[in-house]
Every structure is written in structure tokens, then in C-alpha cells.
Amino acid sequence: MERKYEEIINYILGQKSDGHLKPGEKLPSIRALSKTFGCSINSIVKAYSEMEKEHKIYSVPKSGYFLVGTRNLEPNLTEELIDFSSAGPDRWNMPYRDYQHCMNQAIDLYKEEMFQYSEPLGLTSLRLQLSKQLQELQVFASPDRIAVVSGSQQALDILVSLAFPNEKEEICVEQPTHFSFIDSIRSRGLNAIGIEMTKDGINLTELEKIFKQRKIKFFYTVSRFQNPTGYSYTNQEKKKIVELAQKYHVYIIEDDYMGDLDTRRKADPMFAYDPSGRVIYTKSFSKVLLPGLRLGAVVLPDSLLGAFTQAKFAADVHTPVITQGALEIYLQSGMYNAHIQGLRKVYSEKGKILKQAFHKYLPRNVSYTGAESGFYSTIQLPSNIKAAHLVNSLKKKNVLIQDATGMYLPLYKKENVIRLSVSQVEDKKIEEGIQKLGEEIALLLGKEKEFIN
Structure with missing residues (x-):
């Protein structure tokens, strides 16, 4: 049987999934939520405490609790976004x-x-x-x-x-x-x-x-x-x-x-x-x-x-x-050193997953760099495929990647390189995203071959 605090947690997560609660939005006060559910204040405190431990919400003294999360780029996305384009730190492991x-x-x-x-x-x-x-x-x-x-x-x-x-x-x-x-x-x-x-x-x-x-x-x-x-x-x-x-x-x-x-x-x-x-x-x-x-x-x-x-x-x-x-x-x-020790493990694991996925799903005629840190890596596509085309086609499949063209000086510009970062991608989603990436590259290669013939 679901306990009251678990019911409250599921309610809030449901509000987030439905779009009724947005990232950064303030949650109902403890007293207001206890009235809504007809339960004790302790049940609400327990629910918020559990969610804060899992970095789903964060508290601001004298202001209340707020929702942590990512924003979908388009409101009509029905599947979960896999974002390899964002290169900020892993928000779930930040010392708020x-x-x-x-x-x-x-x-x-x-x-x-x-x-x-x-x-x-x-x-x-x-x-x-x-x-x-x-x-x-x-x-x-x-x-x-x-x-x-x-x-x-x-x-x-x-x-x-x-x-x-x-x-x-x-x-x-x-x-x-x-x-x-x-x-x-x-x-x-x-x-x-x-x-x-x-x-x-x-x-x-x-x-x-x-x-x-x-x-x-x-x-x-x-x-x-x-x-x-x-x-x-x-x-x-x-x-x-x-x-x-x-x-x-x-x-x-x-x-x-x-x-x-x-x-x-x-x-x-x-x-x-x-x-x-x-x-x-x-x-x-x-x-x-x-x-x-x-x-x-x-x-x-x-x-x-x-x-x-x-x-x-x-x-x-x-x-x-x-x-x-x-x-x-x-x-x-000493909090910084303790935090860094934890981050090293997080990104090292992400890097291992990414490297394995590259080996498993990328076509043989593309090369990649990095992947050790879990933060940055690049993929160089065959010269006849532009990075911008791959970015646009993958976006339709809810996978975001970065066109690296703007990361070159004009004289050295390459238009067939993409940048990826798994810093904000859940471990379980990395392989899924790279599989979609590999399949899309193979599809573009096939279309290009068709066109040449």
C-alpha cells in the first residue's frame, strides 16, 4: 500500500510530467499541501525531504521549495529529450x-x-x-x-x-x-x-x-x-x-x-x-x-x-x-574536494558508457575523439555529410547534438564535425541516444550513396 508521503511525491512528479509544474517553479507550501491532501504536516515534510535528497527539488530559506529539472525545447515533444548539446555540469550532482x-x-x-x-x-x-x-x-x-x-x-x-x-x-x-x-x-x-x-x-x-x-x-x-x-x-x-x-x-x-x-x-x-x-x-x-x-x-x-x-x-x-x-x-x-571526488566517478562512468556506445553503434567510416571525461567528444563525419543536416534530422527524433562549425577559425573551418557532451544525459539514456545517432548517420550515408549512383 502506498504511503501518504509517497502519494504526495508521485502527485508532484505527475504535475511535472503533465507540464503543470515547470522547472524553477515554486511548489505549494507545506501547510497548503497538507490541507489539499488532508494529512499531517509531517507527511509533506517527509515527501519534500525525500525529493530534495534525490535532487528533484531544492529549498530556499524563507522562500519555500522549487522544482529542479530541464526544459523541453518544444512543448509538443512526446518522448523524452536526449540532450547531447548542453555542456553544463550534471545538475543532479551539483551541491545546491x-x-x-x-x-x-x-x-x-x-x-x-x-x-x-x-x-x-x-x-x-x-x-x-x-x-x-x-x-x-x-x-x-x-x-x-x-x-x-x-x-x-x-x-x-x-x-x-x-x-x-x-x-x-x-x-x-x-x-x-x-x-x-x-x-x-x-x-x-x-x-x-x-x-x-x-x-x-x-x-x-x-x-x-x-x-x-x-x-x-x-x-x-x-x-x-x-x-x-x-x-x-x-x-x-x-x-x-x-x-x-x-x-x-x-x-x-x-x-x-x-x-x-x-x-x-x-x-x-x-x-x-x-x-x-x-x-x-x-x-x-x-x-x-x-x-x-x-x-x-x-x-x-x-x-x-x-x-x-x-x-x-x-x-x-x-x-x-x-x-x-x-x-x-x-x-x-573541504566541501569542494569531497564534491570533486564524487564528480570524478560520475563523469568517468559516463565516459565508459559513451565509449562503449561509440564502438557499438557508430559506422566504421566515421571517427571520434575524446569520451574519457564524459564531458566532450567530437565525431567527424564523411566529408559529403554536413553536420547541420545531421543536427536537424536528429532533432526530429528528440536527440540534440552540436554542430561544431562555429568552433573553427574561418581559414580552418570544417562543416562535418559534431560535438557531444553527456554531462547532462542520464547514464541509461546515453546508449539509446548514440544508437539513434549511429542509425541516422548510416541513413544519411545510404541516401548520399543513392544520390551519387
């Missing part, structure tokens, strides 16, 4: 309640600072905590060299515009790379040189040729779980890239936004091979915490600190104090 406590404490701790402007490079106490935390990633830097930024993208956008000590102006960048960095380059009309990123990484001989022949200010690289390919450099590759940068007086901007998820115990960042300032290290907390926080950090050389501080002040004066304070408390309490 823990971080909420940290936010509340930060408001009490920094209430006086809210009435005045803060330091452009971030709270001194947070920078000290970041200095300690980064040591876990083999990044040893004094707090004075660390800047708190509104997501690592802000640091990248500022660095793109700054003059560097090597007095060079061109940028070398992996191809493909993420949309926002492409936008930063193009919006300023800068000259960028691409180097192809494949399932086997980059051609280091080609990289040396670029460093030698061009006036490269810096090489921008995502050293682990590259967006969009998912590729992670080996320690040997990282060391060689740093040696080339030293030889040809090139800076490296190492975007290690997901370094925390690396399960290889002896994997080091490029920064570890030259902490003097040749390697500028950036990190974001968006992919492992909550994207809406927009918090990141960058480790700068002394030669760029003044110019970066000035540019940061011009951009936003300073990063919001309360979110900085909450991150400081979250790191200092």
Missing part, C-alpha cells in the same frame, strides 16, 4: 544545498564589504585559499599572482587584448576550440594561426614550425578534456610544448578548466614545467560547480599584473564579493 549554506555565511561574513568597492583582483582571503587549493593540481603560485575573475572566459578575453613582453601580436590556437574564445579573437580583428587537434593530439613538429616562422604572442591550449574534442595531453606532450615556448619566446595560456576531473594521479599541468610566468594558468569553477556563479582564477606573471589589473577594473571594477566569499568558505571547509 552546500553552496547555499556557504552563500548565507558569506552574506554574514562580508556584509560590510557589500557597501564598498572591493579589490579588482579579488578578495585577499580567497586568493590565499585559491593558492592552497591550486597546489592540489600541482600549480604553486603566491596569492599575489592570482586574480579572481568572472569565469575563466573573462581572463581569456582580457589577455587577448593585452600587449605581452615578447612584443608579438599573433595568437596560435587549437582547431577546433570553444566558441567564446573564437569570438574574443574575431571581435578584435586579431590574426590567429590554427593548429589541428585530432584524436591523437596536435603535431608538435607543426607547432614548432609555427612558433619559429610566425610572431606568436601566445599559444592558447585546453590541456585537459579539450573543448570540443575531449583530448588530454600526456605529460611528455605538455613538457615538449613548454620547451618549444621557451625556445621561441612564446607564452602559453593554459586553460585547465576541468583539471579537477582528471583521474590520472601523475598528470601535471603545463604550468608545473615552467611556473616562472611563461605559462599563464586559468581555471574555471563553472563546469564543476554552478555555471551561474561565473567564478574563475588566473595565475599571472609579474610582468602582466599591472596591465591585467587595470583592464579588469575597466571591465567590471571587481567580481561580486558575496560569490567570492561563498567560494572561499566552500574551499576552506
Whole structure:
């Protein structure tokens, strides 16, 4: 026999399925729901508590309970959506309640600072905590060299515009790379040189040729779980890239936004091979915490600190104090490290499922990259199939994928590459989605063959 609190849970989930309750919408108050069901308040509290444990709802002090979930892109979808296009963190494993406590404490701790402007490079106490935390990633830097930024993208956008000590102006960048960095380059009309990123990484001989022949200010690289390919450099590759940068007086901007998820115990960042300032290290907390926080950090050389501080002040004066304070408390309490341990297991498992599904369902004449992290991977289609066609045909089958065409500089553009992320896809849905993807690719290949004949 169904217990009363289970009946209440099923009622709320039914309201969500029917569309009467939307993600982010406030649920009925405990007292109101107890009247509706003619039951004790304890039954409602029990139901809400169980749903909160399963991350189906979340609570806001003095405001009530709210529904967690995803929005369908079209209201007439009758089947469940499988979304490989969204690349945010797994919402079911995000520390909503823990971080909420940290936010509340930060408001009490920094209430006086809210009435005045803060330091452009971030709270001194947070920078000290970041200095300690980064040591876990083999990044040893004094707090004075660390800047708190509104997501690592802000640091990248500022660095793109700054003059560097090597007095060079061109940028070398992996191809493909993420949309926002492409936008930063193009919006300023800068000259960028691409180097192809494949399932086997980059051609280091080609990289040396670029460093030698061009006036490269810096090489921008995502050293682990590259967006969009998912590729992670080996320690040997990282060391060689740093040696080339030293030889040809090139800076490296190492975007290690997901370094925390690396399960290889002896994997080091490029920064570890030259902490003097040749390697500028950036990190974001968006992919492992909550994207809406927009918090990141960058480790700068002394030669760029003044110019970066000035540019940061011009951009936003300073990063919001309360979110900085909450991150400081979250790191200092040990909650962050515990959270990361859990995430590593989650994404590692997703990566295994994805890789198995690729082997099982993808046609032989397509290649894929990544899949190890469960966050990013790419599929390169035969040249006669455009990614946009596959995106549109799969959308009709409630499977969403990302056309990677916009992740290339114009001179290096490919229109037959798609990006996938399983970060927000339930484990049980990954294989189903890849099966549909494989079947659709095979169907398009068959149609193309028919057309050619």
C-alpha cells in the first residue's frame, strides 16, 4: 500500500510530467499541501525531504521549495529529450544545498564589504585559499599572482587584448576550440594561426614550425578534456610544448578548466614545467560547480599584473564579493574536494558508457575523439555529410547534438564535425541516444550513396 508521503511525491512528479509544474517553479507550501491532501504536516515534510535528497527539488530559506529539472525545447515533444548539446555540469550532482549554506555565511561574513568597492583582483582571503587549493593540481603560485575573475572566459578575453613582453601580436590556437574564445579573437580583428587537434593530439613538429616562422604572442591550449574534442595531453606532450615556448619566446595560456576531473594521479599541468610566468594558468569553477556563479582564477606573471589589473577594473571594477566569499568558505571547509571526488566517478562512468556506445553503434567510416571525461567528444563525419543536416534530422527524433562549425577559425573551418557532451544525459539514456545517432548517420550515408549512383 502506498504511503501518504509517497502519494504526495508521485502527485508532484505527475504535475511535472503533465507540464503543470515547470522547472524553477515554486511548489505549494507545506501547510497548503497538507490541507489539499488532508494529512499531517509531517507527511509533506517527509515527501519534500525525500525529493530534495534525490535532487528533484531544492529549498530556499524563507522562500519555500522549487522544482529542479530541464526544459523541453518544444512543448509538443512526446518522448523524452536526449540532450547531447548542453555542456553544463550534471545538475543532479551539483551541491545546491552546500553552496547555499556557504552563500548565507558569506552574506554574514562580508556584509560590510557589500557597501564598498572591493579589490579588482579579488578578495585577499580567497586568493590565499585559491593558492592552497591550486597546489592540489600541482600549480604553486603566491596569492599575489592570482586574480579572481568572472569565469575563466573573462581572463581569456582580457589577455587577448593585452600587449605581452615578447612584443608579438599573433595568437596560435587549437582547431577546433570553444566558441567564446573564437569570438574574443574575431571581435578584435586579431590574426590567429590554427593548429589541428585530432584524436591523437596536435603535431608538435607543426607547432614548432609555427612558433619559429610566425610572431606568436601566445599559444592558447585546453590541456585537459579539450573543448570540443575531449583530448588530454600526456605529460611528455605538455613538457615538449613548454620547451618549444621557451625556445621561441612564446607564452602559453593554459586553460585547465576541468583539471579537477582528471583521474590520472601523475598528470601535471603545463604550468608545473615552467611556473616562472611563461605559462599563464586559468581555471574555471563553472563546469564543476554552478555555471551561474561565473567564478574563475588566473595565475599571472609579474610582468602582466599591472596591465591585467587595470583592464579588469575597466571591465567590471571587481567580481561580486558575496560569490567570492561563498567560494572561499566552500574551499576552506573541504566541501569542494569531497564534491570533486564524487564528480570524478560520475563523469568517468559516463565516459565508459559513451565509449562503449561509440564502438557499438557508430559506422566504421566515421571517427571520434575524446569520451574519457564524459564531458566532450567530437565525431567527424564523411566529408559529403554536413553536420547541420545531421543536427536537424536528429532533432526530429528528440536527440540534440552540436554542430561544431562555429568552433573553427574561418581559414580552418570544417562543416562535418559534431560535438557531444553527456554531462547532462542520464547514464541509461546515453546508449539509446548514440544508437539513434549511429542509425541516422548510416541513413544519411545510404541516401548520399543513392544520390551519387
